[in-house]
Amino acid sequence: MEFQEPIIRKVDSFNFDSYQDRRLKAFLNASIKNAFPSKEGINIPKRGDSDEFLADLLNVLNIKTLVVGVGGAGNNTVSRLQEGGIIGAETLNINTDAQDLYYSHASSKLLIGKEISKGLGSGNNPEIGKESAECDVKRIREFMDADVVFLTCGLGGGTGTGATPIIAREAKKAGAIVVTFCTLPFGMEGEKRSLRANIALKELAQYSDSLIPIPNDRLFKLDQNISMMTGFKIMDEVLVRSCRSLVGLINNCGMVNLDYADVKNVLRKTGKYPSGIIGIADSVGDKNDLINKTKLAINNPLLEPDTKKIDQCIVSISGDHDISLSKIDNVVSTVSNEVSSDADLKFGAMIDPTLGNKIKILFLGKGPISPLLLKALNSEDGMNDIEEDIGYKNVINRLF
Ligand SMILES: Nc1nc2c(ncn2[C@@H]2O[C@H](COP(=O)(O)OP(=O)(O)OP(=O)(O)O)[C@@H](O)[C@H]2O)c(=O)[nH]1
Numbered sequence: 001m002e003f004q005e006p007i008i009r010k011v012d013s014f015n016f017d018s019y020q021d022r023r024l025k026a027f028l029n030a031s032i033k034n035a036f037p038s039k040e041g042i043n044i045p046k047r048g049d050s051d052e053f054l055a056d057l058l059n060v061l062n063i064k065t066l067v068v069g070v071g072g073a074g075n076n077t078v079s080r081l082q083e084g085g086i087i088g089a090e091t092l093n094i095n096t097d098a099q100d101l102y103y104s105h106a107s108s109k110l111l112i113g114k115e116i117s118k119g120l121g122s123g124n125n126p127e128i129g130k131e132s133a134e135c136d137v138k139r140i141r142e143f144m145d146a147d148v149v150f151l152t153c154g155l156g157g158g159t160g161t162g163a164t165p166i167i168a169r170e171a172k173k174a175g176a177i178v179v180t181f182c183t184l185p186f187g188m189e190g191e192k193r194s195l196r197a198n199i200a201l202k203e204l205a206q207y208s209d210s211l212i213p214i215p216n217d218r219l220f221k222l223d224q225n226i227s228m229m230t231g232f233k234i235m236d237e238v239l240v241r242s243c244r245s246l247v248g249l250i251n252n253c254g255m256v257n258l259d260y261a262d263v264k265n266v267l268r269k270t271g272k273y274p275s276g277i278i279g280i281a282d283s284v285g286d287k288n289d290l291i292n293k294t295k296l297a298i299n300n301p302l303l304e305p306d307t308k309k310i311d312q313c314i315v316s317i318s319g320d321h322d323i324s325l326s327k328i329d330n331v332v333s334t335v336s337n338e339v340s341s342d343a344d345l346k347f348g349a350m351i352d353p354t355l356g357n358k359i360k361i362l363f364l365g366k367g368p369i370s371p372l373l374l375k376a377l378n379s380e381d382g383m384n385d386i387e388e389d390i391g392y393k394n395v396i397n398r399l400f
């Protein structure tokens, strides 16, 4: 008869370096304990899986998510996530600017490149952002023990633009799924910022599984008179809601019909370049509104994806306990009509008793590569266009 101790000793003799390896080790040990008797338990006959084993396994299988905000804009997003409360994710702010970092909110903070920038920021120089991240790469690595790492930043300055690709590289090396949300600068911020953003976008494409670049200028399509500051506020809201919804989806996997493997499949890079479509919308719950809001989520006006190229997608529908099958059907049928008939579609339903009659829709898609990334890959041209003032509420209402 074989006993568990020698087999566990054998597992212990292997090298388990990374976070994913250590998870595998815990999984193996729990399985061995379940399958082989210990010397003390030798007389107890075993049938099926014990609760103790299942509890051990749940501990191991718990999906760990980390949200990292890099540079001023990224730190803003994470601060707002943290202030509004984010359940089930660790947050980390990284900056070269000690003051920005001090006033931000996150469960952990990292001031990078102290020797280079003296805590004063990178002064719009991505090389300083990059070098700062390289200098502190060991400290960055310590945080990368997660299954999914979300990165968020505003491209165009120095810290977010230079450091985020290095952080993405480290997250990827540690075996995480890397999902990057970044904004591209307004044309009115100048050509140089656009050029810097394009270069970073190419680097991020290398290390991100999903890359979601959101051009600030697209807001002008929704309101011609928008100001830069209002635009930043709207983008903050877009990034915060997108991150929050995605973290919620991962943490609530398995409620009805969707598990982490489904979400991972859509987020994971399969081709040469990352894809990434996300859309969120709130519906008042009647049939017409459900159809319109589902279309809005799929055709996210800030991303304008080529929906016919979507080959895999997930729609998650949240409602209170009374959510009817017909409401779920309104949403799922609309998705099937909007995407190609070959696309692999999965839906999940989540119960949120606080929603009342409201229905929340989250759409995730894979397939089309962002036209902005393609543009960046083909040239180093910037983007332009200028306009002015008002309309935060007006634009927000047309986005969700
Ligand atoms: N959403 C949002 N975007 C912002 C905000 N401030 C700046 N941005 C955008 O993000 C880009 C980068 O700005 P920052 O994040 O401040 O720059 P940084 O990464 O801290 O870089 P340095 O300060 O140069 O070291 C800008 O070009 C803007 O397009 C903000 O408050 N909200």
Ligand SMILES: [Mg+2]
Residues within 6 Å of the ligand: 071, 072, 097, 100, 121, 122, 157, 159
């Ligand atoms: Mg800064």
